Amino acid sequence: MKTIPVATTLSLFAALLLALSVAIACGDGDAVSVYFADLQRTFDDADEATSEAEEPLNDVSADAGLDVQLAALDTYLGEINAIFDEAIRQLDDLDVPAVAAAHHQDFIDAVRVSVTAGEALQDDLTDITTDEQLDDRLAEFDSDIDAALDEADAACLGLQEIADTEDVGIDLDCEA
Secondary structure, eight states: OTTHHHHHHHHHHHHHHHHTTSOOOOOOOOHHHHHHHHHHHHHHHHHHHHHHHHHHHHHSOTTSOHHHHHHHHHHHHHHHHHHHHHHHHHHHHSOOOGGGHHHHHHHHHHHHHHHHHHHHHHHHGGGOOSHHHHHHHHHHHHHHHHHHHHHHHHHHHHHHHHHHHTTOOOOOOOOO
16 A cells, blocks of 8 residues: 555654663662653553554555545544654653753654644645555655654654663664
8 A cells, every 4th residue: 555654654753652662770769760661651552552553554455446545544644643642742741850851852842743744644635636646745744754753863862872871771772
């Protein structure tokens, strides 16, 4: 299906969410360890929900008609946007140590960019009437998401540096 690159691109955000939660420091009670533990719960929830949302989209055949593809993409984008909105809400509610505040906010901002791009794509689906239009719009969407992924990757690397400096003992598996 032509929409699989969308799922792949948004899956990268989910992977970043999961990567930031892969390992957690021992529960020594300090603010940085507690922050990463809270982060893990938020990211695990978002990763699980994202995986579930991808399944129906990935099940749509590449031979399916444009209407079927658009409907599946519309459903997927609605679910993903809701998942990312909830993740942002949870991230906004975390008690973020001052040392992580800038990178934490940069990550949230990058996810917000992806939500905005997803909402715009979802709005545009009603005007798409050909495979070429869908391909062109998906290419534009991928470009928008690429910039957000770069921001999220940079934020991840910043958080990893904090974890390393604070001796939290996690590997965020950031994309360089």
